[in-house]
Amino acid sequence: MKKILVPVDGSAASQKALSQAFDLAKKYDSQVVVFHVFIENDIDMYNKFGVVIDPDMKKLKNKLKENEKKFLDSIMEKFDSSGISLKKKIVTGVAYEEILKEAEAGNYDLIVIGQRGYSKIKRFFVGSQTVRVISDARCPVLVVHE
Numbered sequence: 001m002k003k004i005l006v007p008v009d010g011s012a013a014s015q016k017a018l019s020q021a022f023d024l025a026k027k028y029d030s031q032v033v034v035f036h037v038f039i040e041n042d043i044d045m046y047n048k049f050g051v052v053i054d055p056d057m058k059k060l061k062n063k064l065k066e067n068e069k070k071f072l073d074s075i076m077e078k079f080d081s082s083g084i085s086l087k088k089k090i091v092t093g094v095a096y097e098e099i100l101k102e103a104e105a106g107n108y109d110l111i112v113i114g115q116r117g118y119s120k121i122k123r124f125f126v127g128s129q130t131v132r133v134i135s136d137a138r139c140p141v142l143v144v145h146e
Helices: 012-028 042-048 055-082 095-105 120-126 129-136
Strands: 003-007 031-039 085-093 110-115 141-145
Touching: 003 012, 003 095, 012 031, 012 055, 012 110, 012 141, 031 055, 031 095, 055 085, 085 095, 095 110, 095 129, 110 129, 129 141
Parallel strands: 003 031, 003 110, 031 085, 110 141
Antiparallel strands: none
């Protein structure tokens, strides 16, 4: 097992997934890629249709991206001295789609992903990024529960 993809979103579940991935990386001398998806939102949708966005909204979006980069940087600093080969990657899009694209393009051996404890009813209505990744990934997926 040479490459492990770990999608993170700041949740307790993704933090547990990250810890599990690091344990595996130590055991198998694997590279870990910490992967974050900046979610496309309504601001992006308006831009696609040519609607002029208030400049303050653009500032807000840039601030959110900056905060997410700092979040990933803090993860990198925390595990930098672990001796594990570590990379980070941030993309914009729909989370499960971007995770699957990265897994395919990067030829990963494993995806380690966290899952929140949604009820079956809530998962039915809101969907689950994790379920979609499990269903469509071409490599093994290890799910770590919150």
